[in-house]
Amino acid sequence: MDALIENLPRILRGFLLTLQLFGAAGLIAFALGAVLAGMRVAPVPVLRAVGTTYVNIFRNTPLVVLFIVFVAGLPFLGVQISFFARAVVTLSLYTAAFMCEAIRSGINSVQQGQAEAARSIGFTFGQTLRSVILPQAIRTAIPPLASIFIALVKNSAIAEAFGVIEATQTFHFLYNRHPSALWPLFVGTALGYVIIVFVLAGIASRLEKRLAVIR
Amino acid sequence: MSTTLFDVRGPRARVRHGVYGVLTSIGTAALVAYIAYRLYASEQITGDAWEPFQDPEIVFGVVEGFGLTLLAAVLAIALSIAFGVIFAAGRLSDSALLRIPSIVVVEFFRAVPLVLMILAIFLGFGDTTGRYGALIIALMLYNGSVLAETFRAGINAVPRGQSEAAYAIGMRKTQVMLSILTPQAVRIMLPAIISQCVVALKDTALGFIIASPEAVSVGKQIYSNYGNPIVTGLVLAVVFIAINYTLSKIAQILEGRQRRKGRAVLATAPTTAAGGAV
Numbered sequence: 001m002d003a004l005i006e007n008l009p010r011i012l013r014g015f016l017l018t019l020q021l022f023g024a025a026g027l028i029a030f031a032l033g034a035v036l037a038g039m040r041v042a043p044v045p046v047l048r049a050v051g052t053t054y055v056n057i058f059r060n061t062p063l064v065v066l067f068i069v070f071v072a073g074l075p076f077l078g079v080q081i082s083f084f085a086r087a088v089v090t091l092s093l094y095t096a097a098f099m100c101e102a103i104r105s106g107i108n109s110v111q112q113g114q115a116e117a118a119r120s121i122g123f124t125f126g127q128t129l130r131s132v133i134l135p136q137a138i139r140t141a142i143p144p145l146a147s148i149f150i151a152l153v154k155n156s157a158i159a160e161a162f163g164v165i166e167a168t169q170t171f172h173f174l175y176n177r178h179p180s181a182l183w184p185l186f187v188g189t190a191l192g193y194v195i196i197v198f199v200l201a202g203i204a205s206r207l208e209k210r211l212a213v214i215r
Numbered sequence: 216m217s218t219t220l221f222d223v224r225g226p227r228a229r230v231r232h233g234v235y236g237v238l239t240s241i242g243t244a245a246l247v248a249y250i251a252y253r254l255y256a257s258e259q260i261t262g263d264a265w266e267p268f269q270d271p272e273i274v275f276g277v278v279e280g281f282g283l284t285l286l287a288a289v290l291a292i293a294l295s296i297a298f299g300v301i302f303a304a305g306r307l308s309d310s311a312l313l314r315i316p317s318i319v320v321v322e323f324f325r326a327v328p329l330v331l332m333i334l335a336i337f338l339g340f341g342d343t344t345g346r347y348g349a350l351i352i353a354l355m356l357y358n359g360s361v362l363a364e365t366f367r368a369g370i371n372a373v374p375r376g377q378s379e380a381a382y383a384i385g386m387r388k389t390q391v392m393l394s395i396l397t398p399q400a401v402r403i404m405l406p407a408i409i410s411q412c413v414v415a416l417k418d419t420a421l422g423f424i425i426a427s428p429e430a431v432s433v434g435k436q437i438y439s440n441y442g443n444p445i446v447t448g449l450v451l452a453v454v455f456i457a458i459n460y461t462l463s464k465i466a467q468i469l470e471g472r473q474r475r476k477g478r479a480v481l482a483t484a485p486t487t488a489a490g491g492a493v
Contacts, residue, residue: 043221043228046236050243060413060459061452062420064431069448072438076445077257107220115220125221133220150326157328161424168331175338186335190327197326 003181004188007174014170015192021084021156021166022196025091026149032092033099034138038129040104051100058097063158066090071162087159091152098148106141107133139211146204150197157193167192254445264443268450273437280433281454287347287429288416291354295415296408298359303366309388317363324360329353329421337425346427350419358415365411365481369404370396372479402473407481409466413459420455430454 004011039051058066070090071083081089110133118128138145160169171189175182224232254260267273305317324332337349344352373396381391423431430451438447473480 041220043224044232044235044239046239046243050239056460057452057456060417060456060463062417062431062455064420064423065434065448065451065455068431068434068438068444069452072444073259073448076259076442077253112219119222128220154326154328157330158421158424160330168328168334171331172334175334179338182335182339186331186339189331190323190335193328193331194323194326 003178004184014167017166028092029095032096036100037103102144106137280430284429294355295358299362302363350422369400406470
């Protein structure tokens with residue numbers, strides 16, 4: 001227990017890094033996911049094929065394997081960026097595939113009439129998607145998007161094995177120093193994640209209520 | 216796809232989209248070629264990097280690793296289903312004594328990163344469970360909790376009239392659960408359970424963190440020795456993609472079949488509430 005209390009600042013610093021990983025990767029993944037979803041419903045077959053291939057590759061590969069390719073592999077290609085940046089790249093590319101599918105399911109749930117009305121007043125595909133479909137689709141997709149954001153927080157723990165000193169790595173480090181305090185350290189770290197997850201879930205359910213599209 | 220966001224294309228649009236298509240193809244091909252060139256120039260995909268995969272002993276090691284990966288996934292899923300059934304029943308119980316602890320267990324194990332669970336179990340009980348056992352137990356706790364929520368959703372997705380009718384002819388709650396709701400719920404849940412198998416199979420890769428004897432740990436030994444993480448990663452990725460893509464397709468086919476029969480179905484996309492499994 002003492003080990004937990006004494007090292008609280010260090011644990012909190014670990015969680016700060018977890019949140020930074022989450023924030024950076026979350027933003028990039030969401031943007032990339034929206035673009036990919038747009039590609040997957042586009043009228044150009046090649047765009048659709050590229051989007052589908054991306055999703056199938058990144059969704060079916062274990063995140064650890066992607067970490068090996070990008071975090072361990074990029075330096076061999078002469079890409080000299082920090083562990084943190086490489087972890088963000090990996091998490092973003094992986095998460096974007098799931099974001100894409102969530103947004104696409106949202107797009108599919110928007111009524112056909114919305115797109116037809118937009119077309120009938122002369123909107124192009126891009127305009128229809130940007131101004132009419134996506135705003136509604138993303139609102140509908142809030143629950144699945146929220147679970148993807150939550151999964152991202154938990155997935156960021158994998159970075160611990162690749163030299164990013166986030167919360168789980170801090171737990172591992174502190175365990176090595178205080179092996180007898182395993183369970184207090186575990187419960188303390190676990191509770192940190194539980195709190196983050198519940199805060200995110202709470203935000204999502206409030207957003208869902210506030211932004212619900214009335215049909 | 217249920218919505219069409221664009222009209223049937225006229226001749227000019229067809230030409231324009233053809234041009235976009237060609238440009239995208241060229242762009243993608245250029246990107247892939249550039250990456251391949253960089254990989255080649257930095258000696259990541261040259262013959263030397265592939266060398267370990269010409270050694271029969273190493274190939275056999277990788278195959279064995281994937282065998283253990285699949286075995287871990289099968290064991291973990293079997294245990295998770297048992298865990299899920301018990302805790303879903305707990306959450307649906309009328310007695311608060313059973314319900315509240317079940318809620319705590321399920322919510323806790325869903326919210327904690329699997330990596331942290333694997334580490335804690337290995338560090339705490341590793342002497343008894345071994346590396347492989349620690350991985351399987353952690354997978355059981357996590358996937359079991361997710362499945363518990365799937366099962367609960369499945370039971371709740373059976374139309375209410377079914378249980379009302381059963382109660383009306385004098386069945387007790389256990390009878391309603393076992394003879395009326397569960398058989399129908401299993402059909403509804405099947406696609407979601409198969410998707411969870413994909414998640415479990417991917418998550419076995421995390422055994423790498425405690426060097427448990429499965430495919431990704433074997434891969435780590437290879438790329439640490441030969442300095443070829445990209446080639447090793449590609450080999451692992453291709454096998455995982457092949458297995459998982461097949462499983463996902465099966466889930467989709469089952470889902471489509473249920474829908475055509477006009478039955479309710481839980482989506483296969485990982486879209487459970489808080490703590491969903493991705």
